[in-house]
Amino acid sequence: MNNPTQLEEEYTLVIDLGNSSLRVGIINMTSQEITYLNMFNQYGKVQTLGNIAGDKTYGVENCATGHRYIVGNLADSLIPRVEWQLSSQARITSKTINFVERVFALASEVVSQNSLVNLIVLEPQEAYLDTSDIPNEGTEINLLINKKPYTFRIKCVEFRPETLGSFNVLRNRINLQPHEKVLQIDVGTGTLIASIRDGLNNDYKPIVKDRLGLIHVLTKVVALPQYSKIAGITTRTILNSILRDNFVLPNGISFKEDFQQAVMEWAAEIVQESREIFSNHGSSLSALCFTGGASRYLVSFLPPGTQFVYDHETNLRGAVKAFLDNENANAKN
């Protein structure tokens, strides 16, 4: 068991906080061991946490504010549940859970109880951040996580472009020339981020469309009269079925055809957005590329040879790789 009086260990947490999930890459700065952990949110719906089979719940008490939370659900079959007395705050939305409590609850799976922590936060752009929620350098955070005391000292906080990780994968595949510009469309469950990229790593301001991720499709399907009248059918229900690839609701009704129809309308909106971006940049954009887990649903509309990176966590893993590459280069110099 870890002891709070132990010498501090240092970790870097690379954090990708999306609408549907929180993903954290945890790097032990001594051993350079990496652990990836995911915590899933229920998109757009208030949820009672801890009632989903196979999940782990985290009870977190913020020692500074006295606030007590049940945080997230970690789809982790290896770790047993933790009992925690629920307060009236048991019902929370993904947006109202404090950033610190969520991230560190998840990180507590790996980091020791007395740790020095660097935070690398992936966000589409600075203006998008609620920085009041993110601790400053030098802050000491004291939390009881599942009744164990943790002290985290924040050494360093950095923000990095969210979709650069997957773009670095694309860059290799399309052999991007220094002055060539392409449009990268990163499609998540909630958000679509359109970023102009070039071979010189210039930083162009991305265009963020909050509801043009896969949620656009899910919302349309849920709103159809044949489903909206069924109790308990939410965007999450639809999403779970899609991810199981069976397109069947718990009551046995298939919604595949309606889903495909909604995907077509969604793809048409993405085409329209892309045309607008193109018209604003003249003929300087040479190609259109797609990243993000939800971009797989667009494949059937795209010409052969169009480049995709729809592996999960690529933005996170790319950022972790870039961080380690940089660390190793610095160590050599």
Add this chain to the structure above:
Amino acid sequence: MPRTRAKTVRKTIQISESSYISLKALQLALDHELSLGKIVERLLLRFHNVFLEDYVTSWTYSKISFDREEIISNQNSHEGLRSKPQPLQKEVFEAASAPSQSSFLETLSYMETEIGNKLSRPKEA
């Protein structure tokens, strides 16, 4: 595989689904030469409320896809499994030979045509 032992494996995994899959269950399953894919598949059948795809690719798969020897050597230590370093997806970051990518406008035109074709296609009975 003896019938009784097979039942044991199934029962252990089913019990574990409600809370967690124990290392013992994994070891038993491996002893009975259930493939990792089968184990995951059986578990997934029971998980209706998690993001299954993420679950497989990002978490469970990486957690149980170590060598059998490692599982056995770590059988009394969850910590040993949890702290196992996760490899970067090297294949993802390696350059792939690129088929020709359409130009920006070609891609948009192709998409519009495809969407138009599919929208105008009569629905299957």
